[in-house]
Amino acid sequence: MASANLNELFAKGCIEFSKPKSFSEAARQAAQLLSSEGFALEQYADQVEEIILSKGPYMVVAPQVAIVHGRPDAKSKTGAALVLSETDLITGSVNDPVRLVFAISAANNDDHIEMLKTLSGFLVKEGSVGNLLGCSTISEVRDIFSDNLP
Amino acid sequence: MKLLAVCGMGIGTSVLLKMNAERVLEQLEIEADIDATDVATALSPDSTAQIVLCTPELKDQLKGIRAEVIAVDNVFDLSELTEKLEKSLL
Numbered sequence: 001m002a003s004a005n006l007n008e009l010f011a012k013g014c015i016e017f018s019k020p021k022s023f024s025e026a027a028r029q030a031a032q033l034l035s036s037e038g039f040a041l042e043q044y045a046d047q048v049e050e051i052i053l054s055k056g057p058y059m060v061v062a063p064q065v066a067i068v069h070g071r072p073d074a075k076s077k078t079g080a081a082l083v084l085s086e087t088d089l090i091t092g093s094v095n096d097p098v099r100l101v102f103a104i105s106a107a108n109n110d111d112h113i114e115m116l117k118t119l120s121g122f123l124v125k126e127g128s129v130g131n132l133l134g135c136s137t138i139s140e141v142r143d144i145f146s147d148n149l150p
Numbered sequence: 151m152k153l154l155a156v157c158g159m160g161i162g163t164s165v166l167l168k169m170n171a172e173r174v175l176e177q178l179e180i181e182a183d184i185d186a187t188d189v190a191t192a193l194s195p196d197s198t199a200q201i202v203l204c205t206p207e208l209k210d211q212l213k214g215i216r217a218e219v220i221a222v223d224n225v226f227d228l229s230e231l232t233e234k235l236e237k238s239l240l
C-alpha cells in the first residue's frame with residue numbers, strides 16, 4: 001500500500017536532477033527511473049510518452065509541475081519518481097515552464113489513488129513546489145519530503 | 151448536484167481534481183457527487199453532470215458538452231478551486 005510517508009514512496013534511485021531537452025524526454029526519464037528500480041515494466045516510458053503525445057499536456061497540473069503515469073498494472077509495484085529539471089520545459093500548458101516531473105506506478109487502482117492522495121496532500125501545501133525547486137541535492141529533496149508530516 | 155472531473159485517462163489528473171474539489175465543496179457546505187472520468191465518457195449523451203472540471207488543455211476537447219466546463223489551472227490551489235466553484239454554484 002502507498003503510505004503517507006513520501007520518502008517511502010520515492011525509493012532509492014527514484015529522484016534525479018537532469019537536463020532533459022523536452023518535456024516528453026523528462027517524462028520518459030521519470031518513468032524510466034521506476035522501471036530501472038523494478039517498480040514499473042520496461043515499456044512504461046513508452047506508455048507515458050504515448051499518452052502525452054496523443055492527449056496533450058493536461059497532466060501539467062500546477063505551475064511548474066507535471067504528474068505522469070500509465071495504467072495501474074498487477075505486474076508493477078507501487079512507487080513514485082521525481083525528475084527535477086535544470087532546464088525550463090515548454091509543454092504548451094498554461095503552467096509552463098515545467099521543472100518538476102513526477103511519475104507514479106501502481107499495482108492496482110486503490111494504490112494508485114492512495115498515492116495521488118499522498119502527493120496531493122504534499123503539493124497542496126503552499127511552498128512545497130518552491131522548496132523542491134530550491135534543492136540542489138537529492139538529500140535536500142529527501143529532507144523536504146521528511147518534513148511533510150501528515 | 152453532479153460533477154465530473156475529467157482527464158485523458160480518468161485516473162490521474164481527474165482524481166486530483168476530484169479530491170481537491172471535494173475538500174472545497176465540503177468547506178462551502180455544498181453537497182455534491184463528483185466522479186473522475188475520461189474525456190470520451192464525459193462526452194456521453196447520457197451524462198447528467200451539471201459541471202465538468204478539467205485542466206485548460208482539455209477544454210477544447212469538451213466542446214459541445216451540455217455541462218458547464220470549468221478549467222482549473224492549478225489543481226492544488228484550493229483558493230482557485232473555491233473561487234471558480236463558488237462562482238458557478240452560489
